[in-house]
Amino acid sequence: xxxxxxxxxxxxxxxxxxxxxxxxxxxxxxxxxxxxxxxxxxxxxxxxxxxxxxxxxxxxxxxxxxxxxxxxxxxxxxxxxxxxxxxxxxxxxxxxxxxxxxxxxxxxxxxxxxxxxxxxxxxxxxxxxxxxxxxxx
Amino acid sequence: xxxxxxxxxxxxxxxxxxxxxxxxxxxxxxxxxxxxxxxxxxxxxxxxxxxxxxxxxxxxxxxxxxxxxxxxxxxxxxxxxxxxxxxxxxxxxxxxxxxxxxxxxxxxxxxxxxxxxx
Ligand SMILES: Nc1ncnc2c1ncn2[C@@H]1O[C@H](COP(=O)(O)OP(=O)(O)OP(=O)(O)O)[C@@H](O)[C@H]1O
Ligand SMILES: [Mg+2]
Numbered sequence: 001x002x003x004x005x006x007x008x009x010x011x012x013x014x015x016x017x018x019x020x021x022x023x024x025x026x027x028x029x030x031x032x033x034x035x036x037x038x039x040x041x042x043x044x045x046x047x048x049x050x051x052x053x054x055x056x057x058x059x060x061x062x063x064x065x066x067x068x069x070x071x072x073x074x075x076x077x078x079x080x081x082x083x084x085x086x087x088x089x090x091x092x093x094x095x096x097x098x099x100x101x102x103x104x105x106x107x108x109x110x111x112x113x114x115x116x117x118x119x120x121x122x123x124x125x126x127x128x129x130x131x132x133x134x135x136x137x
Numbered sequence: 138x139x140x141x142x143x144x145x146x147x148x149x150x151x152x153x154x155x156x157x158x159x160x161x162x163x164x165x166x167x168x169x170x171x172x173x174x175x176x177x178x179x180x181x182x183x184x185x186x187x188x189x190x191x192x193x194x195x196x197x198x199x200x201x202x203x204x205x206x207x208x209x210x211x212x213x214x215x216x217x218x219x220x221x222x223x224x225x226x227x228x229x230x231x232x233x234x235x236x237x238x239x240x241x242x243x244x245x246x247x248x249x250x251x252x253x254x255x
Contacts, residue, residue, distance in 0.1 A: 044192040048194055106193040107192075110193060113230070
């Protein structure tokens, strides 16, 4: 199945569209209401970081289906990509309470806990790509 | 989009029925503080029954609203937080410390009355 949704994040409205797209896809995929909220919240955090720190970028939400394992594994993958300033110190950024913008510093460590898999690739001056997966139970 | 604020005696009642985007949340913060000032309100109940998601930004705005209202002398009770929202907030490590909460509007009003009697 190739269901995928790409949302440009350039304004605050992009944040809302991205999390709504994520919630819809999560619902269609059969996630529980709690997992729908987790996925929507994770997308909201990643989209907001793009908007705040990189000005613009995109969120890609994909339905994953792996038939080669038994039982087949399904899930939702979020990719947040920008060509912003990058994150200088990823270790700091992943700490609860660390913020450079007067926020709660809950975004990135929160996304990691909300989702099952989390990966961050960021280079100073090049940009940031974060991927996160939630598996259907 | 503006969130309506209802007045009931010395209280203000708000039921958030719209998707809380940033602009709406900030506008609400400002409207509520102005209304508390105008009406000399003693207490506020904010009902979140229809809110399906609270991220760190919205949580911060809500926490700030509570602190600002307290500064002005009005107590705030949050009501109706959905199970999925409560679970994600805890996953995120966000605790709304010292913010009184109740199950629904009615119990929220009772809680306000109790708090104001102490
Ligand atoms: N896409 C990004 N590009 C550049 N820097 C980023 C990006 N995302 C996060 N950061 C950096 O990592 C820090 C931590 O991000 P995190 O989302 O955890 O907290 P926050 O955005 O500061 O606050 P909160 O998300 O709680 O409102 C940010 O303050 C910022 O410095
Ligand atoms: Mg953030």
